[in-house]
Amino acid sequence: MRRDALRAFRLGCTSVQYFGSVFTDSLREGAVAFLDDEFRLDDPSFYAGDPVPVYARLRAEAPVHRYEPLDLWVLSRYEDIRHVSRTPELFSSESGLVLNDIKYDQSMVKMLFPPDAENLMASDPPRHRQLRKIIVTAFTAKIVNTMEPRIRRIATTLLDRITPGEPIEWVEDIAVPYPLLVLSELMGLPGDNIPDLRTWADDTTAVGLPLTQEEFEAIVRDLMNSAAYFGEQFAQRQACPAGDLLTGLLDAQIDGERLNEVTRLMFCQFLLAAGGETTRHLLSNALLTFLDHPEQHELLINDPGLASTAADELLRWITPAMGFVRTAKQETEIRGQHIGAGERVYMLYPAGNRDEEIWPAADKLDLAREPDPMHLSFGFGEHFCMGAALARMEIRVFLEELMVRHPRFALAGEPRRQDSVLFNAWESVPVVFG
Numbered sequence: 001m002r003r004d005a006l007r008a009f010r011l012g013c014t015s016v017q018y019f020g021s022v023f024t025d026s027l028r029e030g031a032v033a034f035l036d037d038e039f040r041l042d043d044p045s046f047y048a049g050d051p052v053p054v055y056a057r058l059r060a061e062a063p064v065h066r067y068e069p070l071d072l073w074v075l076s077r078y079e080d081i082r083h084v085s086r087t088p089e090l091f092s093s094e095s096g097l098v099l100n101d102i103k104y105d106q107s108m109v110k111m112l113f114p115p116d117a118e119n120l121m122a123s124d125p126p127r128h129r130q131l132r133k134i135i136v137t138a139f140t141a142k143i144v145n146t147m148e149p150r151i152r153r154i155a156t157t158l159l160d161r162i163t164p165g166e167p168i169e170w171v172e173d174i175a176v177p178y179p180l181l182v183l184s185e186l187m188g189l190p191g192d193n194i195p196d197l198r199t200w201a202d203d204t205t206a207v208g209l210p211l212t213q214e215e216f217e218a219i220v221r222d223l224m225n226s227a228a229y230f231g232e233q234f235a236q237r238q239a240c241p242a243g244d245l246l247t248g249l250l251d252a253q254i255d256g257e258r259l260n261e262v263t264r265l266m267f268c269q270f271l272l273a274a275g276g277e278t279t280r281h282l283l284s285n286a287l288l289t290f291l292d293h294p295e296q297h298e299l300l301i302n303d304p305g306l307a308s309t310a311a312d313e314l315l316r317w318i319t320p321a322m323g324f325v326r327t328a329k330q331e332t333e334i335r336g337q338h339i340g341a342g343e344r345v346y347m348l349y350p351a352g353n354r355d356e357e358i359w360p361a362a363d364k365l366d367l368a369r370e371p372d373p374m375h376l377s378f379g380f381g382e383h384f385c386m387g388a389a390l391a392r393m394e395i396r397v398f399l400e401e402l403m404v405r406h407p408r409f410a411l412a413g414e415p416r417r418q419d420s421v422l423f424n425a426w427e428s429v430p431v432v433f434g
């Protein structure tokens with residue numbers, strides 16, 4: 001008899017209970033064996049296939065799944081991901097955020113920024129709250145609302161460049177410049193060097209690519225070119241304060257001390273990546289999502305007033321940022337699974353965003369769905385996306401204008417995915433508008 005069976009009988013289990021639990025155990029072992037073959041968290045080709053059924057099995061059979069190759073726990077249920085995000089006193093952001101941090105056993109995110117720079121996303125309270133307070137005022141609903149007419153102008157200018165019948169490269173021509181022009185507005189930049197801003201945003205998010213350490217170090221060196229540009233921008237504001245976000249960073253103080261130069265630079269580089277890349281990937285995926293769901297696309301064409309709920313449903317469906325890591329500060333439990341101090345957990349947002357315990361028909365795209373409960377795409381709690389209101393408005397305004405100006409389109413070539421394990425991203429989406 002198995003040793004655990006003897007223990008079960010000693011504890012007074014009936015044979016029905018014991019064989020029931022053996023059955024559940026073997027189911028779980030079967031699930032884990034299946035998942036070991038099918039679930040490749042750190043392999044970009046896994047996301048290029050059809051990961052949705054694997055997410056469903058994870059939620060059902062192994063919601064706190066041990067992923068041996070990276071020695072971490074993968075969370076796939078909405079409530080567990082929300083719990084971890086909302087409990088920074090138990091789950092730290094300081095010892096690695098992205099899968100490559102674990103693969104290379106050092107913080108790629110921290111490597112990206114100069115050694116003396118403090119890092120907003122990779123910090124814990126109380127310091128995190130002090131850093132966050134510095135820029136949170138730039139993202140209030142009032143400020144974001146006043147930006148709407150300017151953002152609409154950016155969207156219409158870009159969309160008016162489209163000539164029906166002439167193929168365009170959707171990612172390069174539209175999805176890349178749109179959020180970077182919006183960020184330039186927000187930060188008070190002239191908006192005349194979008195290719196540079198794009199390079200620096202891409203450099204920062206290279207943390208999600210399958211690079212060698214040497215390749216990554218070369219990117220870190222390249223990123224330092226942005227220091228000269230932002231240094232010049234700060235110098236201009238020192239001479240002539242402009243009341244924009246960069247002037248705010250110059251004036252900001254924590255406990256009577258100004259931010260050091262490299263921390264100001266970190267804020268700028270980080271905003272380019274956080275705001276520039278995520279929205280780009282949402283827009284690139286959105287066109288492909290419309291092609292896959294023509295009836296939902298038609299619904300939006302007929303009623304652009306749905307753009308607001310559509311923005312949130314597309315965020316849930318697409319999940320541009322696919323997950324972040326936390327490290328347990330002390331022993332704890334998730335769904336009865338013991339998590340040791342120092343062990344890592346990974347919040348797999350796209351799996352949580354299809355949790356059938358949270359949304360009726362979670363596996364159905366419904367552009368009229370009310371965003372309550374809120375999807376996981378902006379995270380939750382301590383590090384909740386600061387640009388969420390801005391991103392929502394940016395996407396809504398864009399959809400409203402797209403549905404009026406160029407509602408119908410077709411692929412003009414084969415889309416090509418980006419090899420990222422951090423973003424749900426496309427490098428190329430050739431399209432032609434009708």
Ligand code: HEM
Binds near residue numbers: 093388
């Ligand atoms: C589709 C658009 C976007 C998505 C999907 C997205 C997603 C996220 C996620 C998941 C986090 C949480 C990370 C964590 O918990 O560790 C986050 C944080 C953050 N995001 Fe966004 N984001 C978007 C747009 C933006 C924009 C437009 C900005 C700014 C212009 C922005 C600025 C930030 C900042 C500053 C943080 C860090 C907050 C902190 O650590 O306290 N994001 N974002």
